[in-house]
Amino acid sequence: MNKQQLAAKIWESANQMRSKIEANEYKDYILGFIFYKYLSDKLVRFAKSQDFSDQDLRALSEEDAETVDYIKSNVGYFISYEHLFSTWIEHKGDFDVSHVRDALSAFSRLIHPNHKRLFEGIFKTLETGLSKLGDTAAKQTKAISELIQLIKDIPMDGRQGYDVLGFIYEYLISMFAANAGKKAGEFYTPHEVSVLMSEIIAHHLKDRETIQIYDSTSGSGSLLLNIGQAIAKHMLDKDNIRYYAQELKENTYNLTRMNLVMRDILPSNIVTRNADTLEDDWPFFDDQDPVNTYNPLYLDAVVSNPPYSLKWDPQHKDSDPRYARFGLAPKSKADYAFLLHDLYHLKPGGIMAIVLPHGVLFRGGEEGAIRKNLIENDHLETIIGLPPNIFFGTGIPTIILVLRQKRESSDVLIVDASKGFAKEGKNNKLRASDIKKIADTVIGRLNVPRYSRLVPKTELQANDYNLNIPRYVDSSEPAESWDLYASMFGGIPLSELDALADFWKAFPSLRATLFTDNGTPYVAPQVADLAQATREHPEVMKYGETFTAAFADFTPWLRGALLEQMLTLQIPRQEALISKELFDRLAPLPLIDKYHAYQILDDHWQPIAIDLEILQTEGFDASRVVDPNLVTKKKEGKDVELQDGWKGRILPFELVQMTHHKQELAALREKETRLSEITASLEEIFESLSEEDKANDTVNDAGDKFVNAAVAKEAKLVLAEAKQSGDFDPESYEAKIIQAADWLAEEKTLKAAIKQEAAALHLKTKETIENLSDAQVHELLERKWITPLRIPPKITS
Structure with a gap:
């Protein structure tokens, strides 16, 4: 099954297993075991790469000091054979909760000194929480056995391994957050918001050879990782990105470390800290080595989604260099304290993005003073108003603020993106087209009617630095009106035709062809069939021809972009390449919503991306693989997984049958x-x-x-x-x-x-x-991938 199906299966099973344990708590256990499996499998892969035989692996123990030191110096830790995850699976009926306790205790002892900061205490939440999985050792053993059986199928080897693992990890975190309310939502930034922030920041940093990024309230680490992945698309070597993360809550801090380690980031590029961001700023040096570790921590990008309107203690903070220039946030709301902390740690050419409640735009008092100083010093670059109910556990309206240390202009781009979303359960969700439109608007600093506006500093000053979005961008729908005269006596109001200005601009003579203008506020049709006359109008027919010409060679182009490079192309980059090609072809064509076209592309792209991942990981022959089609059925009151026929790993049976x-x-x-x-x-x-x-x-x-x-x-x-x-x-x-x-x-x-x-x-x-022959596979992949993306040869209405 693909990674989406595997993740959904694990979530479904986990949801059934949790019984009386809170989702937010249970999450720590299942993710902890996933991480232990990752470390265990990674050590086995390393050993095999060093020509260890199966017999050598079975001999791995703490008593072999030379081997212990060799493995620790290469992977950063040591796990003996008896404590490997795969050994737990082998135990079957003999498995016991004590095996887990012994393994976690041994892991803590056997961390390499250079990796202490990265790994020490990382399993503390899991160790202390095992007793909550049952009130007896037998019940704990049963619960853990079910858990490790649940996650044993997650592949953790090679390229697909960490991608699948990372995907499942983030999927489970998002599902736990969505189902556990505010408590779990605090540490998770929805993937779509992360992607939006990532695109904006990645564009700013795309030409740099080395990059340092920092999340001051890192939570699960997903926001930081999404930023890194977006930047990596523009870099030759992803190992030139260094990640800094700070988190207050210990169990959430452990999630950050696990998430970063499992994404195959070099240990030397992971710098994490478990501390209070506001009370205990990032130290300038390590207490154990103050001379060689001096670092005031100025970074290329800072991102954060801090807890909203948190109480804090501003006393004695006047001289803190983070706040001295701008003022102190009120003790009842720390929103601006987090913002100023992030801004302080930016390099002169850096960029930051922070998610905050809408109230920071207009609240007065100390916050008003800070807002004034930020605007007067030209730090505030962009305000993005997000849709309501987009974060788990809170309906508070939220915004993204983009700031920089050094800017050449003083205007502020204000974007009202609150109307663009899809409803998904209790929450709203940014679609791919919404993200693309916001990112394009912010990167291009565009004025878009009823959506965005570049506001000069003088206007902000005249409004006493109140940044409430509706003051500057009116995105409300015009009130619906009815013309009583037209309803009673007939005629088409000129005002209704004027509302179609974009159409008359695209087809300058069409209006006069369709309607008579007798000098009154009303017109009448001068053709019997408006639809037919419109279709047959020369300007409309010319538009259709232009449209057809723009996409005449789109299918051959897609063949070259997808089929001919399927095993070597970079998947995220390829979608961006195709979307650029789509936008370039649509550029000379008015009236077409390019973001609607982009959404269609993205909807089709998701299954294509899954196929490409499988082909690049397993090879071209994966296209000829047929897997058992497993379904869950009730048998003797229990859910049992049974085979119901077959299914193609990549090629759907129905497509093959139709061909x-x-x-x-x-x-x-x-x-x-x-x-x-x-x-x-x-x-x-x-x-x-x-x-x-x-x-x-x-x-x-x-x-x-x-x-x-x-x-x-x-x-x-x-x-x-x-x-x-x-x-x-x-x-x-x-x-x-x-x-x-x-x-x-x-x-x-x-x-x-x-x-x-x-x-x-x-x-x-x-x-x-x-x-199937190779040629037949290519033909079927074209039908599956490219045919749905083909543009109709002509406009029919």
Whole structure:
């Protein structure tokens, strides 16, 4: 199964297992075990790369000091064979909770000194929480056994390994956050918000060879990682990115460390700190080595999603260099304290993005003074108003503020992105098109009517530094109005035509062709069929030709961009490349919403990206692999996973059938269509029966359907009677029973034939996939990937 399916399966199973444990707490246990599996598998991979045999692996123990030191110096820690995750699996019925306790204790002892800061105490939450998995050792053992069985299938080797692992890790964190309310939502920034911040920051830093990024309230670390991944797309070597993370809560701090380690980041590029960001700023040096570790920590990018309107203690902070220039945030709301902390740690050419509650834009007092100083010193670059209910556990309106230490301009871009989202459960979610539109607007610093505006400093000063978004950008929908005169006497109001200004600009002579203007506020059509006249207008037809020409060679271009490079292309970069090509082709075409087109592309891209990951990880032959189709069914009151046929790892059976087995598929579809016709006819004839008719043995006791055997028997008797007395009235009960019997007999025959032919076609398709030539695979991949992205050859309406 692909990583989305595997992640969803793990979440579903985990959700069933948690019983009385809070989701936020249970999360720490399952993610802790995932991390231990990662470290265990990584050590095994290293040992095998050093030519350790299976026998050598079984001999791994603390007593072999030389081997212990060798492995510790290379991977940073040591795990003996008896404590490997894979050994726990081998124990099966002999597994015990004590094995976990002993393994975690041993791990703490066997960390290399150079990796102490990275690994020390990382399993503390898991160690102290094992007792909560059951009130007896037997219950704890059972719960842990179920947990490790749940996660044992997560691949952690090579390229796909850390990608799948990281994806599942973030998926589980997001699901726990979504289902645990505010408590879990505090440390998780929704993926879409992270991506938006990442795109803005990555564009600013894209030309740099080395980059340092910092999250001052790192939570699970996902925001920091998304920033790093976005920047890495523009860099030749992702190992030139260094990550700094600070988090107050110890269990959440451990999540940060786990998340960073599992993403294959060099240990030397991970610098983490468990401390209070506001009370205990990042130290200028390590107490153990103050001379060689002096570092005031100025960075290229700082990001954060701090807890909103937190109480803090501003006393004695006047001289703190973080706040001295701008002022102290009020003790009831630390929002600006976090902002000023982040700004202080920026390099002159750096950029920061912070998520805060909407109130920071207009609240007065100390916050108003800080806001004034930020604007007067030209630090504030952009304000982005986000949709409501976009963060887990809070409905507070939120914003993203983008700031810089050094700017050449003094205006502020204000973006009202609050209307662009999709509803998903209780929360709203930014779509790919929403993210793209916001990022393009911010990067290009664009004025977009009813969406964004570059506001000069003088206007902000005139408004007493109040930054409330509606003061500057009116994104409200115009009030709906009705023209009573037009309703009563006819005519089309000029105001309604004027509202279509974009269309008249695209087709300058179309309006005069369609409507008469008699000098009144109303016009009348001067053609019989407005739609036909519009389609046949020369300017509209020319537009269609331009559209067709713009995409005439789009399919061949996509072949080159996808099929010909499938095993070597960089997946995230390729989507950006295709979207740029799409936007370039749409540029000369007014009226088309390019972001709507981008959303269609992104929706199609997700399954393409999954296929590309599999092909690049497993090789081209993965396209010819057929896997068991596993389904969950109830058996003796329990959910049991059973095989129900087969499915292509990459190529869907139906696509292969439509391409290589058209005749068999058409014959099967014909029978299925006939079956549905019979079913509808039987329902219709049944509904036509009177209540008296339905009291006969031919209808079941519930009175809702025919009894097949009784209908067949009754029809025989009726037909025998008909030979003696003549034909029945077509609307009589007897005629209906004869017809129902015929249909029921045909239905039975059809169902048997469909079952047999479908099974035969299914097995034939399996064999076809397993024996496809390379050329046939390419043809099928084109049908799956490229055909849905083809632009229609002409505009028809």
